[in-house]
Amino acid sequence: MRLLNEALAKAxxxxxxxxxxxxxxxxxxxxxxxxxxxxxxxxYEDTLKLITRxxxxxxxxxxxxxxxxxxxxxxxxxxxxxxYGGENIQDIVLAFKDARMGRFGKVYGRIDGEVIMGxxxxxxxxxxxxxxxxxxxxxxxxxxxxxxxxxxLEKVKMAVERKLTHTDTTL
Numbered sequence: 001m002r003l004l005n006e007a008l009a010k011a012x013x014x015x016x017x018x019x020x021x022x023x024x025x026x027x028x029x030x031x032x033x034x035x036x037x038x039x040x041x042x043x044y045e046d047t048l049k050l051i052t053r054x055x056x057x058x059x060x061x062x063x064x065x066x067x068x069x070x071x072x073x074x075x076x077x078x079x080x081x082x083x084y085g086g087e088n089i090q091d092i093v094l095a096f097k098d099a100r101m102g103r104f105g106k107v108y109g110r111i112d113g114e115v116i117m118g119x120x121x122x123x124x125x126x127x128x129x130x131x132x133x134x135x136x137x138x139x140x141x142x143x144x145x146x147x148x149x150x151x152x153l154e155k156v157k158m159a160v161e162r163k164l165t166h167t168d169t170t171l
Contacts, residue, residue, distance in 0.1 A: 001033060001050060001089050002042070008053035016057065020097050023090050025130055032088025035081050044081075051077035051092060055116060058096045064111050076113045084120060095123035 007015035039047040052073040059068055068076075080092060098104065099119040107115070148156065 001038065004093065005046070005050045005053065008050070008057055020093060023094055023097075025094065025127060028088050028090035028094060029127070029131060029134070032090045034086060035089055035092070036085040038089050039081065039085075047081060047089075048074060048077040050089070051080055054092060054096050055111075058100055059111050061100050062107050062111060064107075064109060067111060072113070076116055079113060079117060080120065083117070084124070087124065091123065091127060092120065095120045098123055 004016065004019045007019060035047065052070075055068065055073055055076055084092070096119070099107075104119050104122050
């Protein structure tokens with residue numbers, strides 16, 4: 001995320017696009033960096049700066065950059081870190097990307113804290129649905145016995161044998 005922060009600070013749209021295109025919902029779920037942990041590792045203020053730059057980048061896309069003051073940017077970034085501290089910074093980046101792609105509806109000349117928090121909530125709804133889908137698929141996936149660790153395989157065999165023996169004696 002440092003590279004993204006640097007690219008945003010330098011206003012390098014090609015670097016930002018390259019970083020964003022490498023992100024995905026799947027990667028965020030599997031390898032994301034929690035906002036809270038990011039704040040601990042890189043510093044709370046640097047985390048806020050990254051989020052304010054993400055907001056500015058999106059506001060510039062919509063040509064409403066003059067509508068948000070520096071104070072509002074920091075307040076919105078603070079709201080995001082407080083309300084969504086357990087979420088990944090990649091999720092915030094992807095939420096802004098989805099917003100620019102129009103996935104959350106049209107923007108009518110106004111971007112503020114309410115709009116931005118709404119975008120993140122909508123994005124997270126889709127993330128949670130995907131996580132639920134992945135969990136369901138894993139839960140119903142057949143287990144390949146050949147891939148089990150030998151000790152686990154032995155325990156499974158013993159449990160099956162006990163079950164078969166118990167079933168035979170109760171008949």
